[in-house]
Amino acid sequence: MTPTFPARPRLIAFDLDDTLAESKQPLTPEMAALVSQLLAQIPVAIMSGGKWEQFTKQVVSRLPDHTNLGRLYLFPSGAGQCYVYRDSAWHLQYDHSFTEEERQKIRAAFAIALKEVGLDTPPPQLWGEQIEDRVAQFSFSPLGQQAPVPEKKAWREKNNPLRLKLRELLVPLLPDFEVKAGGITTIDITRKGISKAFGVRELANISNIPIADMLYVGDALWEGGNDAVVIETGVPTYQVANKEETAELITHLLATATH
Numbered sequence: 001m002t003p004t005f006p007a008r009p010r011l012i013a014f015d016l017d018d019t020l021a022e023s024k025q026p027l028t029p030e031m032a033a034l035v036s037q038l039l040a041q042i043p044v045a046i047m048s049g050g051k052w053e054q055f056t057k058q059v060v061s062r063l064p065d066h067t068n069l070g071r072l073y074l075f076p077s078g079a080g081q082c083y084v085y086r087d088s089a090w091h092l093q094y095d096h097s098f099t100e101e102e103r104q105k106i107r108a109a110f111a112i113a114l115k116e117v118g119l120d121t122p123p124p125q126l127w128g129e130q131i132e133d134r135v136a137q138f139s140f141s142p143l144g145q146q147a148p149v150p151e152k153k154a155w156r157e158k159n160n161p162l163r164l165k166l167r168e169l170l171v172p173l174l175p176d177f178e179v180k181a182g183g184i185t186t187i188d189i190t191r192k193g194i195s196k197a198f199g200v201r202e203l204a205n206i207s208n209i210p211i212a213d214m215l216y217v218g219d220a221l222w223e224g225g226n227d228a229v230v231i232e233t234g235v236p237t238y239q240v241a242n243k244e245e246t247a248e249l250i251t252h253l254l255a256t257a258t259h
Helices: 029-039 052-058 100-117 149-173 196-207 228-233 243-255
Strands: 011-015 044-047 072-075 081-086 089-095 131-133 138-140 177-182 186-191 214-218 237-239
Touching (some): 011 196, 029 044, 029 243, 044 196, 052 081, 072 196, 081 196, 089 196, 100 138, 100 149, 149 177, 149 186, 196 214
Parallel strands (some): 011 044, 011 214, 214 237
Antiparallel strands (some): 072 081, 081 089, 131 138, 138 186, 177 186
């Protein structure tokens, strides 16, 4: 079936993992080239739960040297932070990092909820830490933060109901925080009001482009997914299943550009 592509926007905001790249993997050379070509025409934003260091590894370091970084807006930590490029360097546009008291509250809630669903004992094989402090976001990954994609997909196929149950338990324990199911197996937590929806609204202020003239592209726009919250902003959205579908969309938009 031929996909139905949206009208060309003035700005595109992308999710990162499973939208522009495999989970926690760098952009492929092909995707990096497409993003660079898109940036030659319109502004682009990328929103994800990863830390800034993850963004530099997955995105910034992969883009061609000639890329117009002045049109690129990066929102790590679930849009808890925003970085913009000016004067040949990246700068924090805003920062909503956790306080130490908030960090302790989140860790205590995880301890309770993980025990309730039976995930308090780590699996025999772990790839990195399960609970990662990403400065403005906490993320729980049952197999560890660096687990291989095939292992994560296998875990989700078998245990995704447990992940969703974990989220349900965390919500009342953390009423002042956002709790979302993100990526393949992750649970993401940010401050209340700090979400990709917040990022979209801030993006409109920073870029001076109305939300109605944007497009948000993500793989988790389903209810409870970490992309779905953007729908409340009124931003037009486009659901993808993987980076290949994202590449098809970008290729189409580049081919239909008006000059």
